[in-house]
Amino acid sequence: MPTTTIDGILTRYEVAGAGPPLLMFSPGGFNASLDTWRSQGVYRRLDLLGHLTARYTCITFDKRETGQSGGRVERIGWRSYALQGKGLLDHLGIERAHLMGGCVGCSIVTTLAVAHPERVSSMVLYSPAGGPRYRMAQHARLGRHLAFVAEHGLAPVAELARGGDSTFTQDPRVGPWVTVLRRDPDFAAAYARGDAERYAVVVTGMSRLLFDRDTVPGPEPEDLMLLDLPALVVPGEDSSHATSAARYLQECLPRADYWDAPVAEQTAETAPKRILEFLASPPPRD
The missing domain is CATH 3.40.50.1820 (Alpha/Beta hydrolase fold, catalytic domain)
Structure with missing residues (x-):
């Protein structure tokens, strides 16, 4: 393809x-x-x-x-x-x-x-x-991911993603970059070395930017x-x-x-x- x-x-x-x-x-x-x-x-x-x-x-x-x-x-x-x-x-x-x-x-x-x-x-x-339930579900999913990052850091996210086949919807811990982590070893290595605090700011802002209303x-x-x-x-x-x-x-x-x-x-x-x-x-x- x-x-x-x-x-x-x-x-x-x-x-x-x-x-x-x-x-x-x-x-x-x-x-x-x-x-x-x-x-x-x-x-x-x-x-x-x-x-x-x-x-x-x-x-x-x-x-x-x-x-x-x-x-x-x-x-x-x-x-x-x-x-x-x-x-x-x-x-x-x-x-x-x-x-x-x-x-x-x-x-x-x-x-x-x-x-x-x-x-x-x-x-x-x-x-x-x-819809309101859709917005709430997306915020909750990204929040669970950030809670895992806050407790464990980014390297365990990369390890978890590369060791399984769950999607972000199925397991919020693996985060929205899960497919790239699995496919691209260089991306995964750079991700694991990232600054967890800076990453949290990025994802928090992304959550608000993508899901900012109770309709479409x-x-x-x-x-x-x-x-x-x-x-x-x-x-x-x-x-x-x-x-x-x-x-x-x-x-x-x-x-x-x-x-x-x-x-x-x-x-x-x-x-x-x-x-x-x-x-x-x-x-x-x-």
């Missing part, structure tokens, strides 16, 4: 299908690799990627710090992730593309669209991550309200993908097309058809 370097970070990606370009930001939170489109929950059940590649050139990739992509210890925000997506479009020579996000990918899609609307044809926002994190609502791009919003309905999060995007985005379908009605027959219809004929401006 091909790779490229974006902002100094190795990025693994895949291009499949034929037709207009569709850049896809993976679901899966801190484990949002390109494989989650085929392996995780609702996306596996719906086989969205299989349907979309029949009509679109689908570009999937491992978000930085996931899968086989690299990473860097820094205060990561939604713009950090959006920069990776824009860099991949640049690398592939694509001036404008449809964007699709699943779960946390929705926050990255809207961030990229606000920063570079000229690069975006439309947005599909599938089961956006958000990412751009400010006023920026969304000025975004003149068609968007299909598909709701989730659990503690990490609150229906209120999807309704928030519907309220903020002036050209939102809200598919008011419970998750049980989002089937392999209905969901791909609804997305393909939207991509082919997005709603016009009012």
Whole structure:
């Protein structure tokens, strides 16, 4: 599978299908690799990627710090992730593309669209991550990681990560850089030698930057309200993908097309058809 370097970070990606370009930001939170489109929950059940590649050139990739992509210890925000997506479009020579996000990918899609609307044809926002319980869970996970660092230091984090296969979601002790620690011995060695106090400041700031509200994190609502791009919003309905999060995007985005379908009605027959219809004929401006 091909790779490229974006902002100094190795990025693994895949291009499949034929037709207009569709850049896809993976679901899966801190484990949002390109494989989650085929392996995780609702996306596996719906086989969205299989349907979309029949009509679109689908570009999937491992978000930085996931899968086989690299990473860097820094205060990561939604713009950090959006920069990776824009860099991949640049690398592939694509001036404008449809964007699709699943779960946390929705926050990255809207961030990229606000920063570079000229690069975006439309947005599909599938089961956006958000809601008060989602924010609380993310803060708690990062807090448990920092508690482990405070007690044991960074070297034991690297040792724990390299000695197991748990994700950050499964075991908060291993931290958000766990996949890079496993794949890159040089990164792991530098991480283990790091200053634990400075690291705690970085992660604390990252927690506040990424998860700062009780709805969909990412751009400010006023920026969304000025975004003149068609968007299909598909709701989730659990503690990490609150229906209120999807309704928030519907309220903020002036050209939102809200598919008011419970998750049980989002089937392999209905969901791909609804997305393909939207991509082919997005709603016009009012």
